[in-house]
Amino acid sequence: MATNSDSQCYFIQLQIDSFIDDDLSAPQRETFTSHIHQCKACANEFHYAQTVQDAILDLPLIDCEENVLEPIHRLANGPAIAPETTSSSIWSQLGAMLSSTPVFARYALPLAAVAVVAITVFPVLTEQSLNVPMVAEHSAGEQVEEFSPEDIAKALQDLNLAIDYLNQVSQRTEVMIGDRFLITPLQDSLNASFERASSRRQDRLQDDPI
Amino acid sequence: MQTQYRQAIDQHRQRIFSFAHYSLRARQDAEDVTQEVFIKLWQHWQKIDHSKLGAWLMRVTHNAVIDHVRKNRSIQKHVDDYADVSDQASSEEHGKTIDEQAFKQLLMAAIQSLDDPFRSIVIMRDIQGLSYAEIQKILDISESQVKVYLHRSRRKLRENPQLRQLFENYGGASSNTVAESTSDIQQARSD
Numbered sequence: 001m002a003t004n005s006d007s008q009c010y011f012i013q014l015q016i017d018s019f020i021d022d023d024l025s026a027p028q029r030e031t032f033t034s035h036i037h038q039c040k041a042c043a044n045e046f047h048y049a050q051t052v053q054d055a056i057l058d059l060p061l062i063d064c065e066e067n068v069l070e071p072i073h074r075l076a077n078g079p080a081i082a083p084e085t086t087s088s089s090i091w092s093q094l095g096a097m098l099s100s101t102p103v104f105a106r107y108a109l110p111l112a113a114v115a116v117v118a119i120t121v122f123p124v125l126t127e128q129s130l131n132v133p134m135v136a137e138h139s140a141g142e143q144v145e146e147f148s149p150e151d152i153a154k155a156l157q158d159l160n161l162a163i164d165y166l167n168q169v170s171q172r173t174e175v176m177i178g179d180r181f182l183i184t185p186l187q188d189s190l191n192a193s194f195e196r197a198s199s200r201r202q203d204r205l206q207d208d209p210i
Numbered sequence: 211m212q213t214q215y216r217q218a219i220d221q222h223r224q225r226i227f228s229f230a231h232y233s234l235r236a237r238q239d240a241e242d243v244t245q246e247v248f249i250k251l252w253q254h255w256q257k258i259d260h261s262k263l264g265a266w267l268m269r270v271t272h273n274a275v276i277d278h279v280r281k282n283r284s285i286q287k288h289v290d291d292y293a294d295v296s297d298q299a300s301s302e303e304h305g306k307t308i309d310e311q312a313f314k315q316l317l318m319a320a321i322q323s324l325d326d327p328f329r330s331i332v333i334m335r336d337i338q339g340l341s342y343a344e345i346q347k348i349l350d351i352s353e354s355q356v357k358v359y360l361h362r363s364r365r366k367l368r369e370n371p372q373l374r375q376l377f378e379n380y381g382g383a384s385s386n387t388v389a390e391s392t393s394d395i396q397q398a399r400s401d
Contacts, residue, residue, distance in 0.1 A: 017361040064227040072248045
């Protein structure tokens with residue numbers, strides 16, 4: 001069972017750090033010091049705390065050697081690379097490029113991109129809704145419907161129109177962004193579709209028993 | 211910008227390296243952290259509020275140290291080192307004067323073995339001498355929490371069995387030395 005003395009020692013020992021940090025009020029400090037002078041256990045605890053604290057305060061600040069910072073100084077003295085772009089992605093670079101263009105071009109580019117997508121996708125969707133599917137993967141024996149030469153000519157015409165429009169925008173902003181992000185992938189996709197269609201036609205002709 | 215960057219490095223390198231060194235103990239790890247912090251400073255130079263550069267750097271250092279501890283799992287190694295030092299210190303005869311060097315070695319290992327934020331707070335406050343307000347900004351906790359954590363850190367250090375053992379091996383305290391200690395502290399404050 002804890003005695004009065006034990007509980008007093010407990011509270012006194014809780015105040016050791018506050019005493020060291022001078023956070024006690026004058027009466028608390030008085031009580032603390034008188035108890036410490038009378039109680040050997042608390043005196044020992046206080047002396048231990050003081051020894052540890054003195055040792056901590058005595059630990060020096062340490063500096064690193066100069067060669068540790070050499071690569072850092074080289075980085076700062078190196079070729080003028082904008083600090084923020086060292087780890088930026090292609091999208092942040094695109095954002096930075098757009099933000100450096102004039103205001104009309106900043107809005108013209110996304111609008112042109114939307115227009116290109118609309119021009120190329122809308123006829124396809126319309127034709128799909130009229131049950132004229134694009135060439136796609138089909139299982140063996142399934143009847144394959146393909147674009148007619150007129151459809152392909154119309155799609156190419158639309159695509160050329162879109163390319164012309166985008167090139168005009170790109171020339172105005174001196175950035176051929178259309179080629180890089182929109183036209184090339186669309187051309188590749190369309191060419192692949194044509195190639196698949198022609199190879200299937202040849203396969204069917206070869207397999208035809210008649 | 212390069213001149214300002216160099217000045218910032220010169221101004222803060224000691225604080226950053228010290229914090230990393232006392233947190234990680236291994237010099238190589240502390241050097242890695244210091245480099246990492248200054249590279250981040252370069253990368254974020256234009257985004258930083260330069261009126262709070264010191265706090266920003268200490269926060270980045272603190273995070274880098276935590277990442278380093280997680281990656282390397284080096285705590286166990288230092289706990290082992292710490293036990294070695296303790297055994298060595300206990301087995302040697304040094305009379306009744308505490309071996310300061312052994313005591314400090316044990317203390318550094320004990321600080322390093324503390325969990326965060328106890329470790330960071332005791333380093334920032336007691337070794338680096340940062341104010342409570344500065345620590346509050348760096349760790350994003352209230353000033354009263356900083357004080358509570360600091361006192362708890364010191365208690366945890368004192369509860370370290372090897373440290374206490376070393377202290378007691380050298381005779382602990384007599385009432386005279388305690389009386390001197392309390393009066394010394396009060397005398398220092400009145401001066």
